[in-house]
Amino acid sequence: MDIDGVEIRDSFAEAFPMRATRILVTAPDRGWLEAAARTATGFATSVIACGVEAGIERWLDPADTPDGRPGVALLFFATSRRTLESQLVARVGQCILTCPGTACYAGIDGSERLPLGRSLRFFGDGHQIAKRFGERRFWRIPVMEGEFLCEHDTGLVTGIGGGNFLILARDFPAASAAARRAVAAMEGLAGIVLPFPGGVVRSGSKVGSRYAKLSASTNDAYCPTLRGRVEHSALPPEVGCVLEIVIDGLSADAIVAGMRAGIVAACAGGRANGVRAIDAGNYGGRLGPHHFRLREVLAA
Template sequence: MEINGVEIKDNYAEGFGIKVTRILVTAATKRLAKIAATEATGYGTSVIGCPAEAGIDCYVPPTETPDGRPGYVIMLCQGSKKQLDHELLERIGMCILTAPTTAAFNVLDDADEELKTGFKLKFFGDGFEDELEIDGRKMHSIPIMSGDFLVESTFGFKAGVAGGNFFILAENQMAGVMAAEAAVDAISAVEGVITPFPGGMVASGSKVGCNNYKFLNASTNEKMCVTLKDKVDSDIREDANGVFEIVIDGIDEESVRAAMKAGIEAACNVPGVLEIDAGNFGGNLGAYKINLQDLF
């Protein structure tokens, strides 16, 4: 199968279940909201080493937010309910409460369970905190130097999908970069998903385990490293010298599939792209098998 002359391999991405929450961060200006959202999603590329996978989902204009101010929806993903609870408290408390003029709202309506994040954070007010309602939501108002920080009392989470992915194989590194950027831009228009790696692009694709060092849970995917093509049993075609992976987390499988389709279509429009492939672990990692050709 081809799209614009780019080969779409008959292969599948292997996704796995994860717990997902969505938070709307608003502020007095779009710039301040973006800063807070960016801070709150830092160090969130992969649960291989990070405490959560995290990223910015979408921008929300003032006409669509509970407090009539600009905001960004962020997503946090973790396999453990206890760890997700911890990450919510840490990231809202240390990265959003500390940011100027912000407020934090729950925007996961179909939650499986709720976490009492805002209720816990209210005690930062040292007895001066208050309770109010905004747009039918129970909010805690915490006095801080710049005014009051408003946070919803509870935040929901649900079973989502992590690890949706595809590989872009290009003639050279810059063609791969341009294609990956185009893919990430296209995916950003799909609501309910994030691309948690830096700039949405994975430069360091990994494999489960390690061949030579048994103390590592994951290590470099040598079969997809362009500088090792002549040294290992490579999975990279001879004419490809730029490889990037796009990893996608979403609120459900349908959202991840939509994001993969949008990203692949965008990448295939960039000159120099040769092939689209996907990463999997033979069905040993997760229950979701998303075949690339089935997306089209």
């Protein structure tokens, strides 16, 4: 299978169940909104070392936010409820509560709940005020700039982490351009985030290491500089650079939609743009229950 001469390898992305949530953040203007969103989802690329994977799902028009101001939807993924809860409270407390003008609301339903204002209200030192409108409860926490408005809690759902595809290209400029096309095509799609810098990761990993204290190490099969050194290299001679796009999503359908949009965009222009093949990262199918086969994703 190919798209304009770019080979679509018969491979699959192997993904895992994760605990996930969405919050909505609003601010008086795009400047403060972006500051809050980037900070709250910063250092959240991989659960391997960050505890949580997070990103900006989409920017929201004032008409789509609870308080009628510009907003942003943020998604957070972790391997357990406990980790997600502690990360969420820490990030909202340190990055959104602290950011001028912001407010924070639940962004997803669910019978299981994660605390937001339920934990952060104590910052008000007894001066906080609860407001209940229908079934939703909000906290008004006094701060030096006025009040921080924060919903009591948000929903907790089961999501999927680790959807991915690899762009095998002639060189860095070709791989970078293809990856940026893919990210642009995937930005704003509902239910997914790309947690790595700019949505792209260059250091894909494999499970395990020759060093006992490391649980993951470089994916040597896809390192072009190791083509001659490792016996199992997956790279032909014409591939000089590989970039990966990792996708966390609230559902398998959302990840499939994201992968399809990204792969098609990455392949735009065909081989002439320097992209040679699309592959996917997996662990042989033994670790993760979700398998996204590239050819089935594109056929869907």
